[in-house]
Amino acid sequence: MKVYRYKKEDEYTYALGATVVMEYLLNNPSLVQGVIFHPDFTSIETIKHIEEICTAKGIELDTQAKPFNIVSSKENCFCMAIIRKVNETILDGNHVVLVNPSNAGNLGTIIRSCIGFGVEDIAIILPAVDLFDPKTIRASMGAKAKIRIELFENFQEYEKRFHKNNMYPFMLDGSKKLHETKIEKPFSLILGNEATGLAKEFAVVGQPVRIDQSDKIDSLNLPIATSIGLFYSTTMN
Template identity: 40%
Template structure:
């Protein structure tokens, strides 16, 4: 087997650090699993042993690789990591979408992916430039949710819109015209929930696209964290289905 490299965006593979993310990778997409790395400090623990047995049963090579784990996770308590093939998916033509416009924080992106899966929104579009979807920090923050979602990148929003012109657009903005509860109540399916960059939000032009949505909050803060906003929007738009 070739020597594994420290993660870089240009690689054709990435890592799912942690026992649970690795387990989710193996469960959801075993065909993408290339090998399982385990720590010598935990190879006999119940969690690692169970994961290793499942990996071997699926034909995935298991190897003790302490140094590789240290490079991947940048911490001492990472006891396993699945090496997996990077791959994007086609989004559902008639499903609800979450659209992330230039997301820049790996922790936020991972948390958003987990929230999307939790609320049954399995299609996520990412508009470039954006943080690396396959960065191990994103994978870990998602707790493996990435592997149960359909995620695809687009070079700009126009490309996404051209591919899904039938979707009703709901851009979330600080200047949104309709409160989130009302927008969700009257939502037209299939819909796209659109969220902007952590620092700058969506460009003003998005206010003219579809129905702009406002999440009301107190004047004590200037805005909500992106992952929090996505969680609120996802809950509001899916709770009545």
């Protein structure tokens, strides 16, 4: 198997680390083109388990050191999978809508929280960080294999298709405090870019909410604001 330094336009991406590889094998095996072990990988149990699944599903297996130098810059990583990229379509229901997210690690963390709180559809409004970046997939700890994510050229395109959803833009000057707001289902929790937040035009697309916080910080970080929104909307409503 031959691997290349990851580029956004490639048809394939990489799942790095045995945990993440295993999530793909269990949840989305049809996307796995092949699995590569590092010659120094010594977790016999894990190797055996992965080999069994690969054999059963007809997935190619290989042992080589070089691919790890090419794909994974510095991390301690002894197992990887080559994953076919597919465009997904989100379903009706509760959504997280990320407007122009710019950081791969943050996106991965948000994916993990979404799955944790049972929201399995994410809309991303472009431009945005590459959701297939191996860093995104690794930061999601494999949760990327269990979620649907759809890209939209602009917010209007999303809004048109999901006009039945109750929209809650998260804004620092949102007119209601999150914890005093009844979140009606199906909901769309809408969060802006890490540095700039949501443009003020978003105040009219639904009920703007703010997370009550001290003015001693500029804002909470994006995965944290998103996760608090998810916790509140799914367990306190």
